[in-house]
Amino acid sequence: MNQRRLTGIDAARGIALLGMIATHVLPLYNQETGDPSLTGLVFSGRSSALFAVVAGVGLALLTGGSEPHEAKAVNRDRRGIAVRALIIALVGLILGGLETTIAVILFHYAVLFLLALPFLGMPLRRLAVWAGAWLLLSPVLAYVVRDWLIRNLSPSDINGNITWEAFxxxxxxxxxxFVTGFYPVLQWLSYILLGLVIGRLALTSLPVQVGLLTGGVFAAVTAKLISNYLLGELGGFDVLRATESGQQWPLARMLEVNLSSVEQTGSWWWLALSGPHSNTSLDMLHTAGAAAAVLGVCLLLTRARPLLLLPLSAAGAMTLTLYSLHVWIMTMVDQQSPPLEPMPVYWIQVAILVVLAVLFQRIDARGPLELVTSGASRLARGKGGRTSAPARQKR
Incomplete structure (x- = not known):
C-alpha cells in the first residue's frame, strides 16, 4: 500500500461525506413522535468529527506520515497547506452565500488547517501530549469564554453561514x-491534532490498524459510560434541566442528536455531556474514538484489496468537489414546493456523487477543486518539496 494514498483513509473520508449528507437531507427526528431518527442517532456529530479527524490524518501524510519530513521540507509543507487552506476558505465563503440550511464546514475547516501549521513538525510523543491536553482543556476554556462573550458581545455569533459580509x-x-458557532475551532482543533497523531503511526501495519479499531471502540464506549454516570448517578442532568437553557430545550432528546442550538451556560455540568455537537471533552473523546474505529475498519478491509471499498474511497478522494456540489444541489432542493421526499433525494444524490467519483478515479483524474488546491499547493511549496528526505522519527 502507498502511504500517500491509502484507499482505506479515502474510504473513511467517503463515509464522513455521505454521513454528513445524510444529516443534511434526512430528518434527525421522527416527525410524528419526536423521537430521534436512525440518521440522527448514527451520523449526527460523528460524521463531521470523522471528517475532521481524517483531515488531520491527511495533514500528517502530506508531511511524511510515519517518517516526517525534515525541518526545511516541513516549512515548504506549511506554505502549501496554508495556500490550500485559503482556497478552501474561499470555497466556503462562496457556499456560505448560497440560500441553504446547511451549516457549511469549509471556512472552519480552513482555519483548522492554519491552526495546525505549528504542530506539523512536532515529534509524535509531544504531539500526542498536545492532542490529549487540548481535548481535555479546550472545552473548559470555551465554557468560560462563551459565557463572557454572550454577556458582553452583541451579537456573539454570525447567526448563519460565514459570508463576505461577516468580515x-x-x-x-x-x-x-472560535467559540460560539456550529463548528467551534477552539475545541475542534482536538480532532485535527488527534488525526495528526494517527497519521504519524505506521498505518500499513496490521497491529496499528487493529489498535485503531479496538482503541477507538474503547474510547467511544468509555466516554458514553462516564457521561451517563455523571449525568445520571451524580445528578448532573437534573441540574442542567433547571438551567435557563435546560428549561427552554427538550434536552433528553437533543442529547442523542444535536446540542448545537443549546446555550451551554449557567452550570459546569454542561461539561459532562457527550451528546453530538456539545463539543465537550467527552463528546470529542466519543466521536474521535468512533472516527478511529471507522479508520481501523476501512484500513483492515482494504489491506489486501485496496479497491474493495471503491465507491467510498473514490468519493473520499474528491470530497471538496462533491461536498460543494451537494451544497449547491440542496439550494435547489430546498426551494421546491411542496418539499421533496428526503429519502429519494438522499439516494439520488449519493448515486450521482459516487458514480461521478468512480468515473474520475477510473480516468485517473482529480476532482476540479482538488486539482486547483493541489496545484496551488505545489506552487507554494516550491521546488524540492516532494523529494526531501524524511527526518528521523522522534517518539
Missing part, C-alpha cells in the same frame, strides 16, 4: 469561528 463584524466573526 464587517470582526468581533462577532472571531467569536463565531
Amino acid at each position: 464587517l463584524s470582526p468581533a462577532a466573526l472571531a467569536a463565531d469561528v
Whole structure:
C-alpha cells in the first residue's frame, strides 16, 4: 500500500461525506413522535468529527506520515497547506452565500488547517501530549469564554453561514469561528491534532490498524459510560434541566442528536455531556474514538484489496468537489414546493456523487477543486518539496 494514498483513509473520508449528507437531507427526528431518527442517532456529530479527524490524518501524510519530513521540507509543507487552506476558505465563503440550511464546514475547516501549521513538525510523543491536553482543556476554556462573550458581545455569533459580509463584524466573526458557532475551532482543533497523531503511526501495519479499531471502540464506549454516570448517578442532568437553557430545550432528546442550538451556560455540568455537537471533552473523546474505529475498519478491509471499498474511497478522494456540489444541489432542493421526499433525494444524490467519483478515479483524474488546491499547493511549496528526505522519527 502507498502511504500517500491509502484507499482505506479515502474510504473513511467517503463515509464522513455521505454521513454528513445524510444529516443534511434526512430528518434527525421522527416527525410524528419526536423521537430521534436512525440518521440522527448514527451520523449526527460523528460524521463531521470523522471528517475532521481524517483531515488531520491527511495533514500528517502530506508531511511524511510515519517518517516526517525534515525541518526545511516541513516549512515548504506549511506554505502549501496554508495556500490550500485559503482556497478552501474561499470555497466556503462562496457556499456560505448560497440560500441553504446547511451549516457549511469549509471556512472552519480552513482555519483548522492554519491552526495546525505549528504542530506539523512536532515529534509524535509531544504531539500526542498536545492532542490529549487540548481535548481535555479546550472545552473548559470555551465554557468560560462563551459565557463572557454572550454577556458582553452583541451579537456573539454570525447567526448563519460565514459570508463576505461577516468580515464587517470582526468581533462577532472571531467569536463565531472560535467559540460560539456550529463548528467551534477552539475545541475542534482536538480532532485535527488527534488525526495528526494517527497519521504519524505506521498505518500499513496490521497491529496499528487493529489498535485503531479496538482503541477507538474503547474510547467511544468509555466516554458514553462516564457521561451517563455523571449525568445520571451524580445528578448532573437534573441540574442542567433547571438551567435557563435546560428549561427552554427538550434536552433528553437533543442529547442523542444535536446540542448545537443549546446555550451551554449557567452550570459546569454542561461539561459532562457527550451528546453530538456539545463539543465537550467527552463528546470529542466519543466521536474521535468512533472516527478511529471507522479508520481501523476501512484500513483492515482494504489491506489486501485496496479497491474493495471503491465507491467510498473514490468519493473520499474528491470530497471538496462533491461536498460543494451537494451544497449547491440542496439550494435547489430546498426551494421546491411542496418539499421533496428526503429519502429519494438522499439516494439520488449519493448515486450521482459516487458514480461521478468512480468515473474520475477510473480516468485517473482529480476532482476540479482538488486539482486547483493541489496545484496551488505545489506552487507554494516550491521546488524540492516532494523529494526531501524524511527526518528521523522522534517518539
